[in-house]
Amino acid sequence: xxxxxxxxxxxxxxxxxxxxxxxxxxxxxxxxxxxxxxxxxxxxxxxxxxxxxxxxxxxxxxxxxxxxxxxxxxxxxxxxxxxxxxxxxxxxxxxxxxxxxxxxxxxxxxxxxxxxxxxxxxxxxxxxxxxxxxxxxxxxxxxxxxxxxxxxxxxxxxxxxxxxxxxxxxxxxxxxxxxxxxxxxxxxxxxxxxxxxxxxxxxxxxxxxxxxxxxxxxxxxxxxxxxxxxxxxxxxxxxxx
Numbered sequence: 678x679x680x681x682x683x684x685x686x687x688x689x690x691x692x693x694x695x696x697x698x699x700x701x702x703x704x705x706x707x708x709x710x711x712x713x714x715x716x717x718x719x720x721x722x723x724x725x726x727x728x729x730x731x732x733x734x735x736x737x738x739x740x741x742x743x744x745x746x747x748x749x750x751x752x753x754x755x756x757x758x759x760x761x762x763x764x765x766x767x768x769x770x771x772x773x774x775x776x777x778x779x780x781x782x783x784x785x786x787x788x789x790x791x792x793x794x795x796x797x798x799x800x801x802x803x804x805x806x807x808x809x810x811x812x813x814x815x816x817x818x819x820x821x822x823x824x825x826x827x828x829x830x831x832x833x834x835x836x837x838x839x840x841x842x843x844x845x846x847x848x849x850x851x852x853x854x855x856x857x858x859x860x861x862x863x864x865x866x867x868x869x870x871x872x873x874x875x876x877x878x879x880x881x882x883x884x885x886x887x888x889x890x891x892x893x894x895x896x897x898x899x900x901x902x903x904x905x906x907x908x909x910x911x912x913x914x915x916x917x918x
Contacts, residue, residue: 680860683795683813684853690817691849694824695842698832706829713822714766715903718889719910720818721882724811727915729879736872745873749880752790757884759783763826764819765889768833776836781844784827785851787881791816792855794875796863811917812875815882816852818910824848 698706733742753764760783761767794812824845831841859871890907 680856684856686813686817687792687820687852687856688846688849690820691824691845694821694826695828695845697821697825698828703829706825710766710822710825711900712902712906713818713825714889715906716910717815717818717822718765718886719907720914721815721910722886722890723911723914724815725879725882725886728811729875733872733876733879742872742876745876746880746883749877749882750884751880752877753787753881753884756783756787760787762888763830764823764885765892766822766826768826768830776840776844777830777834780827780830781848784823784848788820788848788851789855789858790874791878791881792852793859794871794878795852795856796859797871797875811914812878814917819885820849820852 697709701709730746733746736742757764759779761780763780763784764787791812795816827848828841828845831844832838836844
């Protein structure tokens with residue numbers, strides 16, 4: 678029952694992004710994306726340092742954890758070559774463009790991978806309950822602004838509203854599919870393997886969060902609202918530790 682609830686939350690986070698695009702004008706969307714990304718960047722960075730890195734280095738696979746974190750960082754760098762950086766708010770709109778399949782696939786791969794460790798509770802991974810919730814919250818907080826950016830790009834490119842919603846909701850299914858995959862393959866995925874997958878996800882989080890935070894400054898000066906949003910994200914992550 679909890680897994681079904683989490684799946685519904687993950688889908689709703691993306692659906693919410695589409696609704697926001699439908700209800701708000703472009704200028705307000707842009708401001709909201711920046712604030713939400715700043716908050717999610719602070720939250721993702723904090724849960725990586727406060728929750729996951731200490732636990733991963735306490736695991737049996739501690740000797741190789743750093744390598745897989747680096748691999749996750751590089752995987753995200755590779756994926757963003759195709760996504761154009763939409764994960765941290767870069768929207769490149771070209772009128773009358775075809776469906777951006779490379780962007781969709783790169784976002785989908787990222788979402789699928791980060792969904793697999795959500796199955797960790799069933800695999801008896803050595804994470805306490807609050808860390809599992811931290812991973813879920815980190816994904817939820819980041820998916821909504823990404824969904825806003827994706828829907829803005831799709832509609833701005835002249836893709837029909839129906840096709841835009843189909844693409845968006847297909848994207849919404851990717852993290853739940855990763856979670857389901859983790860559940861279905863729990864006999865083949867042991868604690869060591871799940872820790873490796875989580876380390877890769879942490880590396881991806883570190884790339885996204887640091888990029889968001891560095892790009893939150895304009896002309897090397899932080900916007901006060903963005904700085905406040907980052908701090909709120911950091912504090913929330915620390916509080917739920």
